[in-house]
Amino acid sequence: MIHKLLFKGYFQLMKPRRSILSVPGNNKKMHKKASSCKADVIMLDLEDSVPPGAKEKARSIVIDSLLSLDWGDRIVTVRINGLDTSFAYRDLLSVSESAGHMLDSVVIPKVDHSADINFADRMLNGIELHKKFSNKIGIEAIIESAEGLENISDIAKASNRLKTLVFGVADYSASVGAKLVSISGHGEKEEDLYPGHRWNFAISRLVMAAKANGLIAIDSPYGNFIDTEGLKRSAVTACALGCDGKWAIHPNQLDVINQVFTPSKEDINRAGKILKAYREAEKQGLGAASVNGHMIDKATFRLAKQVWKQAEYLGLIKKL
Numbered sequence: 001m002i003h004k005l006l007f008k009g010y011f012q013l014m015k016p017r018r019s020i021l022s023v024p025g026n027n028k029k030m031h032k033k034a035s036s037c038k039a040d041v042i043m044l045d046l047e048d049s050v051p052p053g054a055k056e057k058a059r060s061i062v063i064d065s066l067l068s069l070d071w072g073d074r075i076v077t078v079r080i081n082g083l084d085t086s087f088a089y090r091d092l093l094s095v096s097e098s099a100g101h102m103l104d105s106v107v108i109p110k111v112d113h114s115a116d117i118n119f120a121d122r123m124l125n126g127i128e129l130h131k132k133f134s135n136k137i138g139i140e141a142i143i144e145s146a147e148g149l150e151n152i153s154d155i156a157k158a159s160n161r162l163k164t165l166v167f168g169v170a171d172y173s174a175s176v177g178a179k180l181v182s183i184s185g186h187g188e189k190e191e192d193l194y195p196g197h198r199w200n201f202a203i204s205r206l207v208m209a210a211k212a213n214g215l216i217a218i219d220s221p222y223g224n225f226i227d228t229e230g231l232k233r234s235a236v237t238a239c240a241l242g243c244d245g246k247w248a249i250h251p252n253q254l255d256v257i258n259q260v261f262t263p264s265k266e267d268i269n270r271a272g273k274i275l276k277a278y279r280e281a282e283k284q285g286l287g288a289a290s291v292n293g294h295m296i297d298k299a300t301f302r303l304a305k306q307v308w309k310q311a312e313y314l315g316l317i318k319k320l
């Protein structure tokens, strides 16, 4: 299992997180099903998919699933409740203390400022020291409010536990007072309301903060899980804006999402050519090279390396 970062800094590369399947924390049966699904990441949810009366129960079911199920090669995360609720501190404490050694990351929803991340980071420091875990529990921050997007630069730098920034379109829409066009509110039938991509700025801002800090950028879920065309459109757009993966709310969405975020043969071939040309240029003491008439510099080289490493990890090419 590769949970470690393969690169540091801006081009930090982690195990691919193309698809993130969220599963209600109080549904043990769904956890079992999810443990063998095609998602790169399974996110056990204690927040909005769990009704208030089931929060305590969900917490213990999630702990039990973390400890007892075989998750194979999948990354497993837990979304705790928002830090402004009465559930969050106990979610963080109980889940991390009891099953932190099985946990890749804690997902914090409704992150509004860097202090939210500092708080979780400090708690996790103490828990890890106390429990003597050998793994370091990561943090994923869902940005889903006007305040969160305003403070995103500070949030993205707040802890070296941070792995991803995730866009939450439903809560973000509510926060800025943007009209929802479907019950799910996740990107469906947007064109009926606005002649463009309504979330372009918010997603691009999030991608910018993520990439400037070596983090992965994840797009929000697409709520209508029988609309494959709409899902694909929304995934392709997010990918074009620089997102590395997309959240899924149903296993039926995984094939489309994985396919959109998997580097294509052309991408991989191009990356291979760039790596070769740049390494040769470096040997000759040059800082730039060209491939098919396009200039290749250090940034292009790093991006190509990222594509190559992802492809390697996914078994699309043999390890160098």
Ligand code: GLV
Pocket: 109, 142, 144, 167, 168, 169, 170, 171, 172, 220, 221
């Ligand atoms: C997800 O949490 C969202 O608000 O879209």
Ligand code: MG
Pocket: 048, 109, 144, 168, 170, 171
């Ligand atoms: Mg939300």
